[in-house]
């Protein structure tokens with residue numbers, strides 16, 4: 528069931544898109560596909576053949592508007608995440624949470640649970656309509672980027688009881704983002720941007736972070752949650768597999784928890800099978816290392832057992848004391864040290880993407896560790912821990928950033944881009960943040976610490992060997 532919010536009906540492009548969607552919704556692939564063996568990985572690495580190329584020009588409206596397929600394995604993914612759009616994060620949009628005047632509203636779950644649902648829906652609709660607009664897709668393209676990674680929560684996926692034997696209840700989450708997602712897929716195509724759709728929140732929460740939709744315990748491995756998630760990714764692939772490039776089966780599964788570590792490999796396999804059962808190999812499938820390190824996934828879902836699978840690796844250097852204490856030079860060195868791990872994994876395994884990283888070297892962004900929680904950096908997170916100084920000048924509005932800090936941000940950006948370019952690519956977290964410019968690609972472009980052409984280098988030798 529599509530709940531189409533009325534204000535959106537004035538958007539002609541959405542209407543066209545929905546018509547297209549209606550005619551192809553059950554149709555799986557819109558083009559006939561063949562494997563093209565010439566598209567094997569760059570650099571002669573024995574990687575999995577990934578790319579498939581449409582053989583026909585297509586006859587449906589959507590097929591004639593399709594973007595040429597991306598050459599995974601050959602071309603480099605350069606992208607941004609559209610964080611905080613379809614899955615709220617209090618630190619990305621603190622104003623939405625402050626406006627509730629209820630400090631118990633700490634994530635999207637409590638956002639739906641602890642206030643009037645009509646009010647919550649109207650705030651969310653306003654956010655879905657304004658946080659990212661078509662202009663952002665144009666700006667992302669103009670910045671020389673070729674991908675966006677878009678987050679979606681399971682509660683926004685309009686699966687019905689005809690599509691699953693498990694619960695379809697999303698209570699107390701507020702559904703309704705799906706039509707906005709479809710609209711965004713149209714904008715992406717129109718502006719020549721490829722899409723990785725990332726299931727960022729699963730039933731029960733796969734990591735207990737607010738970015739999964741629910742902060743607290745990670746209960747995804749319990750009960751029927753995992754089986755339910757397989758049905759959800761099958762549904763997504765069936766409905767919109769022809770409109771996206773990559774479906775990421777789950778973001779940041781908390782493999783540091785034993786029960787999740789015990790189910791994650793089976794979930795990747797079952798999720799892969801479910802997607803492949805309804806889509807051709809032109810739709811790529813992305814898995815993650817589940818915090819277990821890419822080396823734990825040696826030989827997993829590689830060819831010929833599986834086709835078209837990518838590995839998502841995330842790198843932040845601020846959520847542990849032994850990382851946040853590093854000097855600026857040590858951060859640069861640390862970024863570069865990740866190269867050998869990723870490259871050796873990618874050489875004989877899945878195409879590997881540095882799918883989340885940022886310019887932050889502190890955890891000072893307001894509520895980054897959760898609404899109402901302080902920062903390690905200035906000692907406001909926990910008593911009895913080391914502190915590193917004031918947060919002033921590290922986050923918030925970049926007018927407070929020193930020239931020296933901005934110079935460092937440029938180096939740090941280039942070091943992490945260098946790592947991503949040495950494998951299958953990179954995706955910055957995130958395009959837009961209300962008030963944490965160290966995390967914002969948009970503000971980096973404005974402030975000059977992110978180059979207008981992401982291949983420009985002021986520090987071409989920042990990572991030896993990259």
Ligand SMILES: *[C@@H]1O[C@H](CO)[C@@H](O)[C@H](O)[C@H]1NC(C)=O
Nearest residue numbers: 620621622623624626650653
């Ligand atoms: C916060 O509430 C005010 C007053 O109702 C409103 O004008 C503003 O748009 C709201 N902001 C957000 C982010 O919801």
Ligand SMILES: *[C@@H]1O[C@H](CO)[C@@H](O)[C@H](O)[C@H]1NC(C)=O
Nearest residue numbers: 687688689690691692693758
């Ligand atoms: C639900 O279970 C029945 C009986 O096992 C099975 O035939 C059917 O395919 C299942 N439906 C879905 C959507 O998985």
Ligand SMILES: *[C@@H]1O[C@H](CO)[C@@H](O)[C@H](O)[C@H]1NC(C)=O
Nearest residue numbers: 757761797798800801802804
């Ligand atoms: C995929 O399809 C096969 C053949 O129909 C079926 O046996 C298998 O259970 C399906 N797997 C999933 C995960 O849907």
Ligand SMILES: *[C@@H]1O[C@H](CO)[C@@H](O)[C@H](O)[C@H]1NC(C)=O
Nearest residue numbers: 856857858860861863864865
């Ligand atoms: C650079 O990183 C490597 C690998 O983590 C480490 O062994 C080395 O000590 C670091 N060097 C400096 C100067 O930080």
